[in-house]
């Protein structure tokens with residue numbers, strides 16, 4: 001299905017830099033550069049990140065699409081340089097030049113894109129793969145997502161993320177509201193519960209000491225989405241399918257859940273759905289929030305609740321067994337600078353990709369070239385709801 005709002009990213013992890021283009025942003029949306037900077041900083045944050053996040057500044061530049069603080073309706077283009085390119089990687093990752101003998105990386109990491117990517121593109125240096133497969137790319141998506149969130153904010157839609165599991169440690173149940181985001185961000189693991197937060201830090205330390213990595217689960221909540229985003233009429237219009245694909249596209253995400261998802265498979269039907277009732281204000285409401293705010297591929301008007309499971313990273317301090325592609329001999333995988341855990345950052349990336357899907361569905365439903373047109377169409381629609 002043709003998207004109303006497109007995000008394109010480019011950039012290698014240690015190349016000159018990253019670029020993102022957001023195409024389809026309506027005109028007149030106020031965008032504060034501090035908000036883009038804040039989300040980029042939130043992505044770098046988190047207990048368990050590697051050394052890179054300490055020096056990477058993500059000093060972005062907006063090249064197009066915004067004038068005097070408002071979008072123009074033209075593509076928004078942002079670039080983010082990689083700090084180490086000039087000092088350390090100019091030769092290895094230069095647009096011109098070549099490698100010296102023996103500099104190619106030929107021992108692919110199990111669990112990373114290295115081997116399948118080298119096979120697919122016919123490379124004998126897996127750096128050609130890992131540089132782009134790397135989650136450094138997610139900085140570009142987060143910058144684009146911050147611009148998109150500015151549109152959602154104007155329409156009363158807020159996105160929150162928090163970490164609900166790291167390794168064996170699970171946070172107690174709870175659905176944080178947008179006002180909780182600042183507190184969540186103060187937790188070193190972006191977990192809403194202080195006790196669980198401490199235990200999660202302990203879990204990361206435990207696995208780091210064991211020279212290992214650890215995965216987890218983050219949750220993304222969308223507050224204020226009107227009912228009727230997405231559609232049941234065709235498979236590729238379904239909002240849950242589109243959100244699941246967006247979350248699954250995040251590096252290392254291996255499972256996505258909508259609402260109670262997997263848990264509802266174990267429940268009887270009488271305890272798996274959200275009864276429809278009339279509230280004291282006369283409006284239609286739901287008694288529970290099991291479906292996660294989506295039924296039949298459409299938003300219901302309840303908070304949308306999504307979870308994504310990140311696997312433990314494959315770049316581990318004690319490298320895993322592999323085969324050297326140059327010699328055909330058994331070997332150990334290459335070592336790269338790595339995070340022990342990036343589930344807190346994963347949540348921030350999750351917000352960006354979810355913002356993109358929600359805004360795309362908003363533009364489909366309410367159309368409009370400018371913020372004013374969209375806001376008016378949304379208001380009229382909400383007024384007509386039962």
Ligand SMILES: Cc1cc2nc3c(=O)[nH]c(=O)nc-3n(C[C@H](O)[C@H](O)[C@H](O)COP(=O)(O)O)c2cc1C
Pocket residue numbers: 050111112113133134135138250251252253311313314315316337338339340342345346349
């Ligand atoms: C924010 C973030 C940071 C990541 N950092 C690392 C890392 O430091 N080391 C690593 O091996 N994988 C890291 N990953 C995961 C890899 O990029 C990912 O596993 C790899 O590209 C293969 O893709 P797949 O796991 O989706 O199959 C990170 C993922 C995210 C979302």
